[in-house]
Amino acid sequence: MHLYTLTNSNNNFRMIIMKPMKFLKLPALLAFMLLLTGCGSSLVLENVDYSQPLESVLSPDSDGVVHDQRYAIQFNITPLLEYEGTDSVEEIRLIRNTPGFYFVTADGFSNVYIFSPGEGELSLHEEVELPDGPISEPAFNQRTTHIELINQSSGQTYNLDQNGIR
Amino acid sequence: MNAPIKKIYITTTILLLAFLQTALVAQQSDYQIQQNFSAELSELTQRIDTTQSPGELAKLEIELDELRSRYAEHEELINAALYPETYQKRMNETEEQLSVALDNASVIDQLNSRITSLVGEIDAYRSQITDLNENTQALREQLQRAESNEERQAALLTQYRQSLEERNSFVSGFLQNLMSRYQNVDLGTQQEIAEAAERLDDNPIEILKSIILDYINIVDESTSLETPDYVAMRAQHEYFSEVWNSIGSNLVNTFSPENSSETKTEIDELMAAWVLSVDNQLWESLNDTFSQNGIDLEVFTTPDEFYDAIYNYVDNGHVTSLERNSEEDFAVYQNFSTFWNETVKAEWGDMLIEGEILSQSQISEIDIKLNDWEEASKPTSNLMFILLIVSVAVIVGLIVLLITKKN
Numbered sequence: 238m239h240l241y242t243l244t245n246s247n248n249n250f251r252m253i254i255m256k257p258m259k260f261l262k263l264p265a266l267l268a269f270m271l272l273l274t275g276c277g278s279s280l281v282l283e284n285v286d287y288s289q290p291l292e293s294v295l296s297p298d299s300d301g302v303v304h305d306q307r308y309a310i311q312f313n314i315t316p317l318l319e320y321e322g323t324d325s326v327e328e329i330r331l332i333r334n335t336p337g338f339y340f341v342t343a344d345g346f347s348n349v350y351i352f353s354p355g356e357g358e359l360s361l362h363e364e365v366e367l368p369d370g371p372i373s374e375p376a377f378n379q380r381t382t383h384i385e386l387i388n389q390s391s392g393q394t395y396n397l398d399q400n401g402i403r
Numbered sequence: 404m405n406a407p408i409k410k411i412y413i414t415t416t417i418l419l420l421a422f423l424q425t426a427l428v429a430q431q432s433d434y435q436i437q438q439n440f441s442a443e444l445s446e447l448t449q450r451i452d453t454t455q456s457p458g459e460l461a462k463l464e465i466e467l468d469e470l471r472s473r474y475a476e477h478e479e480l481i482n483a484a485l486y487p488e489t490y491q492k493r494m495n496e497t498e499e500q501l502s503v504a505l506d507n508a509s510v511i512d513q514l515n516s517r518i519t520s521l522v523g524e525i526d527a528y529r530s531q532i533t534d535l536n537e538n539t540q541a542l543r544e545q546l547q548r549a550e551s552n553e554e555r556q557a558a559l560l561t562q563y564r565q566s567l568e569e570r571n572s573f574v575s576g577f578l579q580n581l582m583s584r585y586q587n588v589d590l591g592t593q594q595e596i597a598e599a600a601e602r603l604d605d606n607p608i609e610i611l612k613s614i615i616l617d618y619i620n621i622v623d624e625s626t627s628l629e630t631p632d633y634v635a636m637r638a639q640h641e642y643f644s645e646v647w648n649s650i651g652s653n654l655v656n657t658f659s660p661e662n663s664s665e666t667k668t669e670i671d672e673l674m675a676a677w678v679l680s681v682d683n684q685l686w687e688s689l690n691d692t693f694s695q696n697g698i699d700l701e702v703f704t705t706p707d708e709f710y711d712a713i714y715n716y717v718d719n720g721h722v723t724s725l726e727r728n729s730e731e732d733f734a735v736y737q738n739f740s741t742f743w744n745e746t747v748k749a750e751w752g753d754m755l756i757e758g759e760i761l762s763q764s765q766i767s768e769i770d771i772k773l774n775d776w777e778e779a780s781k782p783t784s785n786l787m788f789i790l791l792i793v794s795v796a797v798i799v800g801l802i803v804l805l806i807t808k809k810n
Contacts, residue, residue: 290483292434330434376432392430 287337292377296328303329312359314341321346332377334384338362338399340377342386347371349386351399365401369393433477437484440474444493451501457508464501467494517596521606528577528610535570536617542566546627560627567621567632571639574614578646581607585653597660606658608666615643615673622680630692633685634751637758640678647674685760696742697735710765713743717772724780736780740773 295303301315314329326343333339339352339359348366352359374389383403386395396403447467454460471494474481481490542563549555622636647670655663655670686704693700700712720739724732747755748766755761 290433290480291437292432294434376434378431378433387430387432389430389432389435394430 285337286335287333288335288379289333290379292330292332292379294328294330297326303331305331308333310339317341317350321348321350330375330377332379332384334379334399336399340384340386340397342372342375342377344374345371346375349395349397351397351401353399362399363401365397367395368402433480434484436474436477437481440470440477440481440490441484443470444497448497448500451497451504454504455508455511457505457512460501460505460508464505467497467501514596521596525606525610531573532570532577532610532614532617535566535573539563539566539570539621543621543625543627556627563625563627564632567635571635574639575642577610577614578643581654582646582650585650585657594660596657608654608658608670611647611654611670612673615670615677619673619677619680622677622684628684628688630685630688631751631754633681633688634754634758634760636681637678637685637760638754639758640674640681641757641759644674644678647671693742696746697738698742706760710761710769713769714765714772717769717776721772721776721779724776728780728782730782733780733782736776740777743769743773 289308293305293308295305297303297314301313301318302311303314304311310331314326318324318326321343323345326345329341329343331339331341337354339354340349341352342349346367347370348364350361351363351365353362354360369388369391372386372388373391376387376389378385378387380396382398384397386397387393447463447470451460451463454463474490478490485493542559546556546559546563549559618636618639622633625632651667651670652663655666659666682704686709689709690700690703698716700716701708703709703712717739720732720736724736752766755766756763
């Protein structure tokens with residue numbers, strides 16, 4: 238498995254493609270996690286709803302940075318475009334589901350990218366290849382249990398969650 | 404097609420349509436819905452802003468209702484997009500905007516109706532006053548042509564006077580109408596009418612100007628008029644002046660708001676020119692009429708001088724009668740008294756007062772002085788004196804007789 242991360246360093250985002258790493262032995266990992274948990278705070282707020290009621294339609298600036306003022310997020314999409322294999326897009330569609338994953342796609346994309354937010358970065362959690370090929374005029378809708386993706390030109394819809402097409 | 408197959412066909416069609424509708428509903432983008440809502444509402448508010456016709460605004464009201472019913476189911480979605488504003492707030496604001504626009508349109512509509520009515524009335528006044536002027540003018544020309552025929556001239560003069568009276572009556576009605584409309588008109592209404600009146604080609608002020616000019620023209624060009632006609636004209640001027648003083652400011656503020664003081668001055672000057680024209684004829688004519696009736700007054704050219712002239716005439720007669728008490732003085736008194744009571748007071752009295760030529764109190768003072776003159780001018784009888792002499796003589800005779808008998 239590859240881990241792709243959109244990071245923000247000195248206002249420039251870069252995609253780091255990490256090479257496959259060797260897994261630590263499971264017992265050692267569990268012990269390490271227990272140690273970390275024991276050292277941190279025990280306060281956890283549960284049932285947090287991160288969902289955005291509406292998708293954000295964002296146009297990148299000349300540097301490829303998109304800025305969503307309403308939901309207060311800014312990042313550079315250049316690495317994503319390179320990964321998708323396209324030069325530029327007019328706008329991207331962004332929506333966040335209840336657990337807090339970001340769904341990103343754009344007109345002509347063959348994939349939906351699902352990112353999990355980290356400290357100053359968005360890490361690719363799942364790359365969902367659309368079964369009917371590149372999507373035209375995509376739109377995300379927030380639904381109670383999932384994210385709905387519409388191909389507005391064909392009427393095709395896909396129900397997504399952070400794990401892919403349901 | 405038999406019945407069961409037909410039933411299956413219809414059911415399939417309904418299901419297919421239902422599926423398609425569901426599919427269509429499912430294809431809607433929430434983002435697009437709120438975008439469409441904002442765009443449609445924005446377009447509607449712009450149209451409300453620029454529409455003035457009540458009919459068009461009523462159509463927009465229907466469109467707003469349709470928009471509300473179309474997007475009501477998406478209220479929650481739109482609220483999320485509009486936060487911190489809400490769907491209801493936007494709709495209420497637009498409804499309020501529409502309500503204000505409808506009120507404004509109603510006011511504009513009323514103003515338009517008022518202007519239409521005003522234009523109609525002004526046209527009617529203009530037309531009628533023109534007819535009256537033409538009639539008066541025609542009679543004046545006929546009078547001038549009939550100078551050689553006294554009988555015909557007298558008949559024409561009667562008609563001419565009737566025509567002037569009719570004109571005066573019409574103008575008085577017009578002034579009365581103006582008074583009732585503009586005497587107590589508030590500032591807001593003045594401004595509303597002023598805005599609408601900008602579209603008028605003619606307006607009451609212009610009509611007033613032309614009426615005054617016509618009056619001046621009638622006075623200057625009429626040669627056959629007599630004292631009562633001029634007295635009546637002065638009375639008409641005073642009534643006009645009273646109305647103008649009462650509504651002049653409101654009229655100029657309404658119909659000439661940009662140069663109200665200049666317009667008021669212009670009318671004031673025309674009024675002054677009118678009364679000057681009347682007075683030029685009036686004093687001379689009055690003097691001639693008194694003179695023709697054997698009453699020679701001092702020269703007068705103002706109402707006060709006219710009063711002084713009459714009062715002095717009566718006072719001088721009174722003094723003379725006191726001094727001489729002659730039959731001749733009594734005849735002078737009788738002549739004046741007859742003319743004063745039967746002509747001046749009986750025929751001209753009201754118009755003299757209305758025209759501010761003489762006031763009621765001045766007439767009363769002349770009456771009082773005239774009574775004094777009457778008392779002084781009545782010839783005193785010698786009969787009592789003679790009877791007294793005779794009585795004294797009889798008494799003296801009787802006394803002498805008694806004394807003589809005793810002796």
